[in-house]
Amino acid sequence: MKILRERILQDGRCLEGGILKVDSFINHQMDPNLMKQVAVEFIRRFADLPINKILTVEASGIAPSVLLGYLLELPVVYAKKKKPSTMQEMYVAEVRSFTKQRDYTMVISKEYLTPKDHILFVDDFLAYGNTGLGIIDLCQQAGATIEGMGFIIEKAFQHGRELLTENGVFCIESLAIIDSLEDDRIQLRK
Amino acid sequence: MKILRERILQDGRCLEGGILKVDSFINHQMDPNLMKQVAVEFIRRFADLPINKILTVEASGIAPSVLLGYLLELPVVYAKKKKPSTMQEMYVAEVRSFTKQRDYTMVISKEYLTPKDHILFVDDFLAYGNTGLGIIDLCQQAGATIEGMGFIIEKAFQHGRELLTENGVFCIESLAIIDSLEDDRIQLRK
Numbered sequence: 116m117k118i119l120r121e122r123i124l125q126d127g128r129c130l131e132g133g134i135l136k137v138d139s140f141i142n143h144q145m146d147p148n149l150m151k152q153v154a155v156e157f158i159r160r161f162a163d164l165p166i167n168k169i170l171t172v173e174a175s176g177i178a179p180s181v182l183l184g185y186l187l188e189l190p191v192v193y194a195k196k197k198k199p200s201t202m203q204e205m206y207v208a209e210v211r212s213f214t215k216q217r218d219y220t221m222v223i224s225k226e227y228l229t230p231k232d233h234i235l236f237v238d239d240f241l242a243y244g245n246t247g248l249g250i251i252d253l254c255q256q257a258g259a260t261i262e263g264m265g266f267i268i269e270k271a272f273q274h275g276r277e278l279l280t281e282n283g284v285f286c287i288e289s290l291a292i293i294d295s296l297e298d299d300r301i302q303l304r305k
Numbered sequence: 306m307k308i309l310r311e312r313i314l315q316d317g318r319c320l321e322g323g324i325l326k327v328d329s330f331i332n333h334q335m336d337p338n339l340m341k342q343v344a345v346e347f348i349r350r351f352a353d354l355p356i357n358k359i360l361t362v363e364a365s366g367i368a369p370s371v372l373l374g375y376l377l378e379l380p381v382v383y384a385k386k387k388k389p390s391t392m393q394e395m396y397v398a399e400v401r402s403f404t405k406q407r408d409y410t411m412v413i414s415k416e417y418l419t420p421k422d423h424i425l426f427v428d429d430f431l432a433y434g435n436t437g438l439g440i441i442d443l444c445q446q447a448g449a450t451i452e453g454m455g456f457i458i459e460k461a462f463q464h465g466r467e468l469l470t471e472n473g474v475f476c477i478e479s480l481a482i483i484d485s486l487e488d489d490r491i492q493l494r495k
Binding site for chain 1: 320324326328329333334335336337338340341363364367368371372374375378379380381382383385389390391392406413414416417
């Protein structure tokens, strides 16, 4: 996805610890037009899948997911990182975040994830794959089927794709794949 | 906004403590088409304002904001409720949440809120007005101008509008106004 690759090279910044900072257009300030183009590219890549629901995690997955849901006319559910006081029956997964160096709990109400659901999970980053692993856990608890997972940016050198594949997700698409952030250089796969 | 009012009456649920649960279509599972209609209604109501940026707070304000930003071709910034380890220079506001009964810190990077900005703040709920107060604080620190605030649902009996007006925000629009949730009945203003 050329426009995304160019934007990453232009506005992305390498930080210590294998972090790519894209908070000027993806996960703090957002470019809604780029998010729409990301959504269209996900539609192309997952064209053959029988999806009935988009699943994401708060907060940075919501923007591409809601534009995708809008274009596909599908509901979007976002997993919450804190249990709301108003939620009664829920699925819970513990997630280890290496990037943010803290663990967190992910919850989804039992009302909005069921055995009838064929899920496309969407998020901004695929790094070590632990958020995806939590989503697999939640979907297994609910009896929902994960049809695919789509990420805006994959940091291939953190091997999340391998972890997700080992856990049964085979349809994984990333719109930009980064092979290395060493020496402050963003090396994008061609 | 008829379609929103009907949806609230059909799918909203009253909980104790003046809480209206709308997590089947606004703030857990989301209806992206309704969010687009909400965005269009905000465009109508704020048609005369010189806005150059949409501001919101994670997580439930992101969906209407990104669709609004997409339609208006404007950037969207969401305030974060935790300081990211990668953020260096930021504005910080302390927010008291009565609805969730916990206080939190709201941060925005100094890069994305500046004296040049004319802000439309968008959120799902106007309740006691404390989130809006935090946004006023952040914008004052940055020297940004708040042109207006738009909410999907206002709980008028919690008087947030008065608090925001006292603090200098006069252009406030809510797409559905609730006068009471007493006796498990949603009383919508006509």
